[in-house]
Amino acid sequence: MLQQVQLYDDQLDFEENKAKGPFGDYANTSERYKNSGEPQYDFFGTPVYSPFGIAAGPLPTTQFIDAALAKGFDIVTLKSVRTDIFPLNAYPQVRPVICDGDVSTDPDFTVKVADAYTERLAVSNSFGIPSVTPSEWQPFLRDSKALLQKGQALLTAFQGTAHGKGKDDFVQDHVRGIELIRQTGADAVIEINLSCPNEGEAVLACFDTDITERIVKAVREANPDLKFIIKLAYFSDHEQLKDLVKRVGNIVDGFSAINTMATTVEDENGKEVFPGRPKAGVSGAPIKWAGLEMTRLLKQYRDELGYDYKIVSMGGVLTPDDFNEYLEAGADTVMSVSGAMWNPQLAAQIKATLQ
Numbered sequence: 001m002l003q004q005v006q007l008y009d010d011q012l013d014f015e016e017n018k019a020k021g022p023f024g025d026y027a028n029t030s031e032r033y034k035n036s037g038e039p040q041y042d043f044f045g046t047p048v049y050s051p052f053g054i055a056a057g058p059l060p061t062t063q064f065i066d067a068a069l070a071k072g073f074d075i076v077t078l079k080s081v082r083t084d085i086f087p088l089n090a091y092p093q094v095r096p097v098i099c100d101g102d103v104s105t106d107p108d109f110t111v112k113v114a115d116a117y118t119e120r121l122a123v124s125n126s127f128g129i130p131s132v133t134p135s136e137w138q139p140f141l142r143d144s145k146a147l148l149q150k151g152q153a154l155l156t157a158f159q160g161t162a163h164g165k166g167k168d169d170f171v172q173d174h175v176r177g178i179e180l181i182r183q184t185g186a187d188a189v190i191e192i193n194l195s196c197p198n199e200g201e202a203v204l205a206c207f208d209t210d211i212t213e214r215i216v217k218a219v220r221e222a223n224p225d226l227k228f229i230i231k232l233a234y235f236s237d238h239e240q241l242k243d244l245v246k247r248v249g250n251i252v253d254g255f256s257a258i259n260t261m262a263t264t265v266e267d268e269n270g271k272e273v274f275p276g277r278p279k280a281g282v283s284g285a286p287i288k289w290a291g292l293e294m295t296r297l298l299k300q301y302r303d304e305l306g307y308d309y310k311i312v313s314m315g316g317v318l319t320p321d322d323f324n325e326y327l328e329a330g331a332d333t334v335m336s337v338s339g340a341m342w343n344p345q346l347a348a349q350i351k352a353t354l355q
């Protein structure tokens with residue numbers, strides 16, 4: 001049985017986690033993982049000690065970033081920020097689920113909430129990607145960047161907001177957001193999330209190829225020198241994915257995939273677990289198949305189209321074997337969220353296999 005509370009305590013509200021966390025072994029930052037020698041891997045121009053990190057989500061404050069770096073995660077992603085304050089979904093926001101097989105893309109697919117986190121980790125979350133104001137998150141970006149040592153890199157994640165004022169406004173929200181991030185001097189690489197299953201839009205931004213292309217082109221036009229990647233959901237329509245890659249794959253510096261998979265989550269009596277939100281994003285072991293499939297497709301299309309974007313892969317990386325499976329599938333960098341949240345030793349275990 002896994003230790004139930006590590007980075008995050010799901011019995012507490014997200015705001016309380018932010019204020020009091022991280023928890024478990026992550027709370028101990030006095031003993032720090034020691035890298036040695038020279039960093040041998042590249043993360044968008046920054047030399048890093050391993051092509052492995054923590055993806056967007058569980059690192060909302062500088063304390064969490066520091067805890068992840070202390071445990072040997074060399075690439076850490078700051079939780080997605082927005083151009084303005086955005087509300088948090090009501091408690092609860094994170095729960096374990098029972099899913100012995102794989103999550104399917106069938107819209108009626110349902111999983112039951114579980115009592116505890118198990119070795120074959122399956123997690124559901126429903127935050128709604130909250131954000132504080134830029135004047136609050138800009139210092140967080142600056143302070144987090146200041147923590148980086150040799151061989152470590154930061155990925156700053158951005159979430160666009162549809163204000164209900166049409167597509168032009170949505171595109172401009174991305175341009176503004178990138179400008180706000182760049183004001184902090186966070187110059188490494190930015191991830192634009194186009195795949196949030198909790199955003200409340202009828203169609204995920206990444207499934208609307210026209211809006212994706214418009215966002216990518218507008219951000220590139222305003223920032224010719226910027227390194228940025230876009231985060232995708234799992235695409236069951238391979239032709240649609242190929243068309244998207246063809247249209248933006250030579251403008252972005254990379255793709256990250258996948259986000260959680262939207263699934264109905266209920267209790268043993270068939271009742272909602274997340275009030276007012278029958279569906280939540282499922283992550284961990286049951287979505288690994290989808291992350292691997294996307295990695296293989298992104299590699300195949302890169303080869304076919306002669307592009308040179310990077311592939312940042314995630315979805316169900318719980319062990320060094322999972323990490324290696326992703327590298328073999330074509331990932332340039334591998335990330336974990338669920339695995340990293342409940343196993344503080346994951347980076348150290350993976351780095352032991354790289355030596």
Ligand SMILES: Cc1cc2nc3c(=O)[nH]c(=O)nc-3n(C[C@H](O)[C@H](O)[C@H](O)COP(=O)(O)O)c2cc1C
Pocket residue numbers: 055056057058079080094123125127129157193231258259260283284285287314315316317335336337338339
């Ligand atoms: C608790 C939690 C919070 C997350 N928050 C975000 C987020 O703010 N932005 C985002 O793009 N993805 C978010 N994600 C999705 C992860 O970045 C990742 O794409 C997904 O969980 C699949 O990886 P995993 O199976 O290793 O967890 C979150 C996932 C979890 C479990």
